[in-house]
Amino acid sequence: MTTSSATAATTSAVSAQERRWLKLRWILLVVLGILFGAYLGLNAAIGTHGHGAMWKPFVWEMSSAFVIFALIPLIARFESRYRVDARPRSKAILIHVAAGIVFSSIHVAGIVVLRKLAYWLMGESYDFGDVPTQWFYELQKDLITYLVILVVLFAIRGFRIRRAGELRAQELAAQLSEARLRHLTAQIEPHFLFNSLNAISNRMHEDIDAADRMISQLGDLLRAAYESDDHVWVPLSRELGWLRGYTAMMGERFRGQLAFEIEADPGIEGLQVPRLLLQPILENALKHGLVDGRGWLRVEVRRDGQNLRYIVSDDGVGFSDAPLVRGTGISNIARRLELLFPGKHELIFSSRQPRGAVVTLSFPA
């Protein structure tokens, strides 16, 4: 039995690589902070107009920018845990005001240590001044800095989410158009078309009305194949309509050998479902399961709480005789399910006893 869902192994492999990247980013940020501090220091040094030592403004500004930039990743991690846009809002504000005060305390402690060190190296001593006054002076500036950092983090996250959404939508469109192409080729596949025509040409001699029905079914299938709209979702009735036409044609071609049964719970045919999910499963069963064109195939569509469940079973060779066949058609549905319902779908292949196969697919609908 195999299930298609994301595995824990791949997630941890990614985070090992991510950790390396985070470390590199931290170093980059610190270098950026020092450079930014140097720029501010230069400005301040020019502003002294030659009064006092020129190196002092550099020490003040660079120490301050260094500590702030070095803290940014910690703030980012903290914010991802306690989102600034979390509810209740009052709680989020309280948490971040408190965090801002902590941030300011670390910042002040950091700059004092760094400046004392720098002054000592230059043979002087650094005096922070009156602690409550100076601390309050730094606090009001730090809270603004903290707020700016939060806003930037929030904007970056929004941008990333939108970008990921666009990528997902793009991939979904690509997967769907691939499925549509497959769907189109399956019905205009020469063997299908010519053998259907041959079956009709025989049926004509036996039962004109039946031959007529076959022609209109073939017409429906061809029409569906030529349809050019690219809706991701269709009513279940349309998926089943296609399925009924296809199975009717196959049933005629293998009359007395191949039996189809399609059953849907009452009242669900109006539900919106992802387009063309059933077709690849059905084709897979006919191609790899019922190899001699003999046997039965049953499609059940069941309402299961919040989920819709497709069950496709047959009495063919099953998955035990042949290695689990997951052709490109099947991997296409697996990928589309993952894009549409990440972590909320199920695609299970299993064998029936004494023979045959069952494919179960469920997703929220």
Place this chain on the structure above:
Amino acid sequence: MSYSVVVIDDEPPARAKLLRFIAELPDFRVVAEAGAVEEGIDAVRTTQPDVLFLDIQLGSHSGFDILEALRGIPTPLVVFTTAYSEYAVKAFELQALDYLLKPFDRDRFTRSIERTRQALKEPDHSDVEERVRRLLAQIPGRPATAQQILIKDTDRAFFLMVDDIQRVSAAGNYVEVHARGKVHLVRDTLTTFIAQLDPSEFLRVHRSHVVRINFITEMRPLFHGDYELVLRDGQTLSLSRRYKALLPPAIRERL
């Protein structure tokens, strides 16, 4: 007297259609029908029909699998039926074998039956057998031919390298295998024996003779469009018109 027919197709309506068309003919009768490879092989083995209508795509198998399994027994005249199979149709045309493309109508069926009647009147179908042998060699995925062949002489058994074989001829219930100037007698039919040989290296030039292409040196015209082939060892074999048509163009031009 009517000709016996076996129909092999995995789709019942396709069989029904052929059966209905054939039932209208006074001189043909269907003796068996089959929908799968194993059934088909059994049907042909037990009924030994004159004509076989054979579908190319049989589920996940192929009609060629049936011909492969029937190698060595007298092959019926085969009319291939196919819905669509580009490579097979090309091969049929190349070997001038009869085929029907589905869906076909009564006119096309009748034309095919006319050709079959003509072919059935010929006393010797060995050239058709040869065409089928070459067809199978052209179909992708067919088993490779042998490198060496087990020969059971009167007093010993040994492997003969296929590269050493110069020609093979029918002689009653035996075949004579000419290899490096020696002749080995093998109890077999020519058809069965040459099934092991590569059709691009060995040519059937007569119902009783198969020759390695490189062993032919000359082709001399005789009367009535017949020819005589001269071999490297100086011996001559007659080449009938029907077999001359079977020679690949490159060989025909070279000689």
